[in-house]
Amino acid sequence: MDPADLLQSYRRHINSPYADFLERQGLASTIQSAVGAELIDAEGKSYIDFIAGYGIFNLGHNPPELLADLHRELDAQPLWNRPFLNERLVQLCQELTAIFPGVLDKAFVCSTGAEAIDTAIKLARLSTGRRRIVAAQGAFHGFTLGALSLCGIPAHRKSLEPLLPEIDFVPFGDAEALAQALDAETAAVFLEPIQAEIGAIDPPVGYLKRVREICNRTGTLLVLDQVRTGMGRTGTLFACMDERVVPDVLVIGKSLAGGIVPIGAVLARSDLWGRFGLSFPMSASSFAGNRLACTAALAALRLVTAPGFLDHANRISELLWRELKKFCQPFPEHNIRLSGKGLLIGLHLPDPRMAARIVQLCIDRGLLMATAFCDSRAILIEPPLVLSREQAEKGLTIIKKAMKSV
Ligand code: PLP
Numbered sequence: 001m002d003p004a005d006l007l008q009s010y011r012r013h014i015n016s017p018y019a020d021f022l023e024r025q026g027l028a029s030t031i032q033s034a035v036g037a038e039l040i041d042a043e044g045k046s047y048i049d050f051i052a053g054y055g056i057f058n059l060g061h062n063p064p065e066l067l068a069d070l071h072r073e074l075d076a077q078p079l080w081n082r083p084f085l086n087e088r089l090v091q092l093c094q095e096l097t098a099i100f101p102g103v104l105d106k107a108f109v110c111s112t113g114a115e116a117i118d119t120a121i122k123l124a125r126l127s128t129g130r131r132r133i134v135a136a137q138g139a140f141h142g143f144t145l146g147a148l149s150l151c152g153i154p155a156h157r158k159s160l161e162p163l164l165p166e167i168d169f170v171p172f173g174d175a176e177a178l179a180q181a182l183d184a185e186t187a188a189v190f191l192e193p194i195q196a197e198i199g200a201i202d203p204p205v206g207y208l209k210r211v212r213e214i215c216n217r218t219g220t221l222l223v224l225d226q227v228r229t230g231m232g233r234t235g236t237l238f239a240c241m242d243e244r245v246v247p248d249v250l251v252i253g254k255s256l257a258g259g260i261v262p263i264g265a266v267l268a269r270s271d272l273w274g275r276f277g278l279s280f281p282m283s284a285s286s287f288a289g290n291r292l293a294c295t296a297a298l299a300a301l302r303l304v305t306a307p308g309f310l311d312h313a314n315r316i317s318e319l320l321w322r323e324l325k326k327f328c329q330p331f332p333e334h335n336i337r338l339s340g341k342g343l344l345i346g347l348h349l350p351d352p353r354m355a356a357r358i359v360q361l362c363i364d365r366g367l368l369m370a371t372a373f374c375d376s377r378a379i380l381i382e383p384p385l386v387l388s389r390e391q392a393e394k395g396l397t398i399i400k401k402a403m404k405s406v
Contacts, residue, residue, distance in 0.1 A: 003029050003042060025363055034061035037387040039368065047368045048391045048398075050383045054370070055196065055344075056259030058231045059303050060386035066258045066299040073295040088294035095301050096267055099237065100246050104267040106274065109289040109297075113227035113253030114142025116264035117190075120223050120249050121146045121164070124188035127272040128221060131165075134181050135190045136172040140197035140374060141225050150190050153198070153374050173203035175210035182214060188221040188249070193239035196228045199348055199378025200340030208245040221248040221272070227264070228344070231255035232304045232385050235314050235342035242341075248272065257296035258303075262287075265297075304385075313385035316392050317342045320381065323396045327403055336403075345381040347399075352376035354406055361402035367395050 001009075007028045010019040022028040029041040037060055039047045052058060059066065073088070093107040110116055125131055135141075139152035149164035151157055152172070170177045172195055182189070193208060195201040208224075215222045224247040229239035231254070236242050238250070249272070253264035287293075303309060321338070324347065328336040334354075339346040349355045355371050359379060362369040372378040383395070 006030065025360065027363065036060040037384040037391050045366065047363075047366050048383075048387075048395045049368045050362075050381050050395055051368050051370050052255075052382050052384045053259050054373075055228045055233065055382055056254045058233055058255035058385045059258050059300055060384040062260075063258055063299070063303060063386075065303060066260065066296055069295050069299040070260070070292060073291060086289060086291060086294070088291045088298065089289040092294040092297050092301075095298060096265060099267065100250070103246050103269060104250055105270040106268050106272075108266045108268075108273070109294065110264045110266070110285060111262045111287045111290075111293070112142070112264045113225075113251065114144040114147040114264070115285065116227070116251045116253055116266045117141045117150070117225060118144050118146035119266045120188075120190070120251050120268075121150070123249060123266065123268060123272060124221050124223060128187040128219070130185050130187035132183075132186045133164075133167050133188050133190060134178065134186055134220075135167060135169055136192070136195070137169045138172050138195045138198045138201060138374075139169075139190070139192060139225075140195070141190065141192075142227070156374070172201065173207055175207055175214065178211060179214045182218045182220050184218050186218055186220045188223050189215055190223045190225060192225045193229050194234065194340055194344055196344060196380065196382075197372055197374040199372040199375045200344045200346030200380060200382075202339055202341055206243070208240060208243045212245050212247075215248075223247060223249040223251065225251045227251060227253040231300065232310050232313055233342055233344050233382075234340075235310065235317060237305065237310075239341065255304075256300060257293050258300040261290075261293040261296040263293040263297055309385070313343055316383075316385075316387050316389065317345075319389065319392050320345060320396065324381075324399070327396075327400050331403070339378075343381075343383055343385055343387075346372065347379040347381060349377050349379070355379050357406045358399070358402045361405065362398050365398045365401070367398040369399075 007019050031039050032042050033040040037049045039049055096107040097105050135150040135152055137152040141147040141150045148157055149167050152169050170181045212222055224240050226238050230252045248269050250267040257263035324338055334350050337348045355377050359369045359371055372380045
């Protein structure tokens, strides 16, 4: 279909504001090829990808090994799921529970990050018998009603209130505020190690460790949402590993199945989950644990843990951080700053128009960029982890030129 007709159909049948947004950005096209960190649109324009589908393509676009496993799975029909045993699900859960062996020993595989968050909310309330949950200001956990109840951006909650009761918010990164907020009635603390949607805001070093200690004092569960900060994004397999913190519940998704098949997952201590089994009122869904998602996730975990994969990502992240810091220095009057970790970088500008202009110039010159969803003054730099040195350098040159001209 011609892109102009497609755009019209988007307007008529799907989402008119989104169609307008794509048109404004010059992105109202389809993609004819996507490999690694490069996209080529229907008109033949090539982009270096610094978005990674908003964090789902950590392994790059169309990793051949993952596609081959999916093809094999499809060819091996039938793709049955329940009520029989599903060996792909078993294999995946064996891999997932080996991440924090002996601690997070139970895994539940579902279809999205928000569904996994809702499952973690239920698990926390049911397993502790407590109702109160503490979340962080600025947090984003997805768009189901449960996940929105934990959203620390009031504007996103407002039009849908009342949401879940007994949820309180504390400033992100402030361990003392959290200590004050917890009591013996608090079921769980939900946190992202880095808050991506407000521009990759990272807490002070040692924060997660302090949070772990504080939760232990009141018997409150620590639930880490690593939907965005997992699968190597921040330099280790999961960001909490940097601080050697093990949560009671770990929520993952996005790149877990290479961005190709929808997936979410909850890993939890078996003493929390074990009691419920099928009686957990709960978290089954028609597609939970489906074979294609499990097959893709098994391949994705194999790729991200392969020798050298994260070493490469860390070398690229060092290069980006080093050069981006240099770009910020010549503009002290604008107080431009960087935040985040690994390949989840926030570039903070003094006002949204400046950020939007830089993003637009980058897109025009073939670098796919976006502002953070919940803070339009911040540009989020989140490329596939397979970004090559050459692509990184090319991207940096485009950003530098855009910043200079703005
Ligand atoms: N948690 C975090 C930290 C996220 O960034 C997102 C989505 O962006 C979600 C949860 C929700 O995941 P999904 O979009 O798969 O529902």
